[in-house]
Structures are given as C-alpha cells and as structure tokens.
Amino acid sequence: MEEKKNVLPEETSSEKATQAPETLVKGVMHEQNMQQVSTKQRIVKIAVQTGLYVFLGFMAIVVLFPFYWMLISSVKSMTEYEANPPTLWPKVFVFHNYVEAFNAANLGTLFGNTIYVGLISTGLSLIITVLSAFAFARLEFKGKNVLFGFLLATMMIPGELFTITNYQTVVDFGWLNTYTVLIVPFLVSVFYIYLLKQNFMQIPNELYLAAKVDGTTDFKYLWKVMIPLALPTLISITILKMMGAWNTYIWPKLVANDEAHRLITNGLRALSFTDEATQKTNIPVQMAAVTMVSTPLFLVFVFLRKYIMKGVSRSGIKG
C-alpha cells in the first residue's frame, strides 16, 4: 500500500486512503448498505464543493467590484454617474474623461517624475544591496555578525521614528524639493539585503573558492556567477522597489510637493477634479485618473505575478 502511494499521483492515493479503511470497517455490512453510504458521502461531497465555489465566487466578486466600479465609472458621463439608481453598465461611453483627466492632473509630468525616481532609486539600491549581501554572505571579516544583527534590529523600528530627524537632515542639506531627497534616504533596505544574503548563501562556497584559485576577481565572480543565480530574487526586489516608488505618499508630501518634483500618488490626491459648471467633484474624470495610475501596476502584476507573490510571501512588506 505504501509503496503504491509513492507511485500514484496525490489525488488517487488520498482517495484510496479514504476508501480502503471504509471497506475494512464496513466489510461486514450488506452491500446495499454500503452503496447507500457511499452515495450519501458523494452527495455531501458535491454539496460541500458547490458551497465552496459559491462562497469563493461571492468573495471574488466582492474583491473585484471596486475595480469594476472604477472602470465603468471612468467612462460614464457626469449626469449618468449621478443617475438614481446607478447604472451597472454605461449607456454612453465617454472616453473623453481620460483626456480631461490626463490634462487636468498633468499626469505626463507626474508619470515622468515617478518613473525617473523609481528607476534611479531601484538601480542604486540594487547595487548597494548586491554589494552588501555579497559581503555578508561570502566575505569573512571581524564584526560581521554583530553588524548584521544590528541591521536586523533596525527593521523593528517604525519608519516614522526616522522621518523626524531625516526631515531636519534633508532641510540642512538643502535637499528640499529635489529628486535627491526622494531617492537617497531610502536606498538601503535591510530587508532586501537579508533576502539576497540568504539567496547568496545557498550558492556553494566551493564555487567561490574555485574562482579564487583561478584568479577571478570578486567582481567578475559576483557578476558572472552570483547575480545570474540569484536573478529571481533580484527581479522580485526590483518590482517591489518600483511599486514602492509608485505608491509612496507620506515622505514626498513632506519634502518634495512642488509642481516640478511631485510624484504620482501625491498629484492624484492633491487634485480636486472639480467640475467648473457645477462646482462638484467630477467623479468620472477622477476615476479615469485613478484608472490610469492603477493600470501600470496591473500590467506589472499580470506579467510578473510569480515574482511579486514570491517576494511578498517572503517579505510581508507593502510597497
């Protein structure tokens, strides 16, 4: 029985496991009785499965509904949006909302700023992370473990504690309303160093020693061996870091909230999208802007889902 279990695919083996004991226990019963029991069990099983799908389907609708509402609202006219009861599918599609939103929110500049800051901070952060992780994973030096322990300890402290002094520091440096202030303070992420160090440690040390014997420099070894082997982790870090730049709100609001350097989230929240004729918030246009801000995130998610989910499940940090 046990040998068979290993050969058989999981599903059939577990089914066998459930059926076998029943035949053993109920072997003395009449065959008719047994059949009754098994049909009853089958009915229960089907009912439970249906219940599961109904529940999960309902929850899926709840989860997806805001996205649906965002999309259909973004193409409604203002009058249709305010109709009572609200329509679940737009009667007339007003794609002009997107043009209006793009111009009103000056989305071009906001997108440009965010991508610029995101790319540069991701690039620099990757370099620092790789160098640090390499040092912690491969090199032997005094105080390594103490230093690493200290780095891990700083992860416990909420970021708000740093913000106060960091704000004073960047004011002293004269960095207010520059790109630098959005990039430099967050280049070191202890968590990413930790993640990459763990990954580097899985690469056998013999490879490094062999490379040393051949006279390969550390940098060449890092570039040719370590980085390709740790590529999935590096991709995860890149995506999470870019998403972070896309979603950051508090720090930019504090230090770089001028027209020229504003990032996408701040720009989105700062605008009122007021309709000139009625002096009310033009929600369809607002939703069009929200859709445009959300779309890149969804595209990244659709194409790189695997890396995001892997990175998140190991890190548990949001953006």
Place this chain on the structure above:
Amino acid sequence: MAENKETKPKKEFSLREKLDEFSAWFKKFLLKIKFDVWKGWLYLLPCIGLLLVFTVWPIINTVRISFLEGYDSLGAIGGATFNVGVGNFTRVINAPRFLTCLKNTLILCVLTVPISTILALIIAVCLNAIKPLRRFLQTVFFLPYVTNSIAIGMVFAAMFKMVGSHFGTGNEYIQTAGIMNTILGVFGVKPVNWINEGSTYAANITVMVVYIVWNALPFKILILLGGLQSVNKQYYEAAKIDSTPRWRVFLRITVPLLSPMLVYVVITGFIGGFKEYSSIVGIFGEGMGAPGAKGSLNTMVGYIYDAISNTQYGIASAAALILFAIIFVVTMINLYVSKKKTHY
C-alpha cells in the same frame, strides 16, 4: 646615437622591472594593511554610510529631541539650550487631539486585524479544498495587493459617497445614494450617510474597516495558503479514517498547524494597523475626516506628521517613541501568547 640605441631597450627593461617591483610592493602593502580583513567593510561602505546618516543618527537624535522640552530647530541652531525632561511626553499624552488619534488607531486595529485574519483563514482553507480554478481565484484574491492605497481609496470613497444632481430647474436637488447604498437597498437596508457631511463616526469607521480589510486580505491569504500547502497531509488522512467532522478538523488540525503563520499574520497586521494613515487619506482626503469634521479620523502616524509640518519636532519625537513602544509591547504580547499556544 649608438649610445641611445643601447640604452632604450635597457630603459624599457628597467621600467618593467620597476612595475614588477611596484606590484610586489603593493601586494605586500595590501597584506600589511590586511586588505582581506577590510575588504568586507569596503563592500559595505555605501550601505553603512547611508545607514549612519539616515538610520543610526535619527534613532539617537529622535530620542535626544524627545527629552528636550520645547525643542525647536531654529533655536537649536541659534545656540539655545533646552531643559531636559519628559515634558514632551506629558504634553503629548495630555493632548486631546493625540487621544483622539490613539483611540481611532486602536479601534481600527482591534476591528480590522481579527476580521481580516479570520476571513483570510476561511478563504485560504476554501481555496485549499478546491482543485479546478484554484490558480485563477488565488490570483483574483491577490489583486488588491498591487494597488495604490490612495487611488483605490478614492474608488471606495466614490462607492460610498452620496452624490447630488441638478435636474434642469435650478432649485431641484436630488440626492443619489451611491452604489453601496443601492446594493444594500436590495437587501432592505435603508440608505446610510457613510462619508458625506454630517455622517456619523460609526459610519466612517465602518467604511474604513471595510476598506482596510479589503486591502489586508491578499497578503494574509497568500501567507496562510502557503502555510496550508506545506501542512503534512497525513494528519488529514488520519482524521478522515476517524471520520472526524470537518469543523473539528479545522479547529483541531488546521488552526494549530497553521499557528506560526497565523501569529506572523496577526503581528504584521497589528504593526500595519498602528501605522494606518494613507488608507484614510485615500478615502477622506488630507482632512482626515468627513467634511465638517476634520481630523476626527486622524491616526497616530497622522499626528506625528502634523507635528513635523508644524515644526514641533519635540512633540513629534515623543509621539513617535510612544508609537514604537506600543508596537513593541503589542508584538511582545503576541509572541508571548503565541509561544504558549503555537505548535511548531
């Protein structure tokens, strides 16, 4: 001329010799200063440099400022001295505004963490029990994670908001209740003023709880489902042989075996909950409250940022340390309780 021809190759030779000499000397030099020992630190130089400026110094400075009474940075540059004491802390604790923020944060934490954890657990267990469509549904449930909390907050605000509408003649003003109220109306619930002017505190908190739970589910489902998939199937087979009822299997096998993941999810949930800020900005805007009741939903983090904006660094530092202390204590309590109940 002849002399020159003779010396030239000699010169080249000597240059190479010198180079060799130099490189040998350099290698010795590196050995002398123990380059291999320092190499590690060299690699870590950018990391350590940035950490010193933006992590280590802030920790020291924030603690220092929090104990300087009435600290202001301009005065500090001018050479003013401040009394050392706990004045900032007492001022923060006695400020009614801080107490409102603390109350809001606690209410949101206490409501959202259990609700989202239990809901995520149920969804994860259900997902684990089905075969077809599992991958697809897993993706759907993860979707809210990759969103901008401000942007989607604005969508939620639109869903809960009542909108007015002019119908031709100027004075006729018709309120539409918004899609949420319309949906609830199908189940016979009367329209509620969720977030508009004059809405109640309870209604506002309800909207926030709905949004935060929606936002928190993906991460929790991901972690719990990952945990479920690594659970040894033998336990379930044993339960099947004993024909243990499903709910009992859930309470006696699934929950204990998942307890490390549950602890992790609860702790990160509490930490995130105490730092709640941008989801409220997403729904209510920077006023942190319904129109006409500004600041009524402000949180601890919001309080700290307001203090920074008003250059009250002493107050901000004290509040940040209080926040840190609360998070620390809650995490420790969680770990202590879980140590007694967790099955690793």
